[in-house]
Amino acid sequence: MSPAASEAAAQPAVNVERVVARVRRHARILILPVLLLLATVGAATYFLVILPEVWQLVAVGAVALLVVVAGCLLPFVSWLARRTTITTRRIILRSGVFARVRQELLHSRGYDVTVRRTWLQSAFGSGDVRVNTGHEHPFVIRDVPKPFQVQAALDELMEAAHSLVADRRRAEQSTLFDGDTIAWGGR
Helix, strand or coil, X not given: CCHHHHHHHHXXXXXXCCEXXXXXXXXXXXXXXXXHHHHHHXXXXXXXXXXXXXXXXXXXXXXXXXXXXXXXXXXXXXXHHCEEEEECCEEEEEECCCCCEEEEEEHHHCCEEEEECCHHHHHHCEEEEEEECCXXXXXXXXXXXXXXXXXXXXXXXXXXXXXXXXXXXXXXXXXXXXXXXXXXCCC
């Protein structure tokens, strides 16, 4: 084994980014689209059986299809299109169907995490996790299930990121200084 390979094997590996959680909005927002789908299918079936004319059957089918697409499929796709990924290094918020938007927030930058819950969110065990970075607009993870667990995880990840940064700074300072000799200055 060459000296460079043994030196590389002796050094600790760089902290690898791992996915901690992937979260979406609480699925209760899909209750109304599902009820609308059931009502539309039931009503369309009823009218297809009792209406005698072909043009009436086509009209009922077209209206049912429009209601299913606009009232059921679009809310489902909208729910699927917004996802928050929490990794060991950052928070990634992705949204959009045709125009994708991606926001990232590093844990090492430091932030304040709060949970806001309405009475309906409390009844379903969800809430809004607000990440205040000190900028104008806070980074909001909306209507997430188990918001206090998400808040605790973000606090732990931010603390770990800060301790890692502090350890790196100490290591850099210890390699820069050798007693009274300054590494970047010349004599």
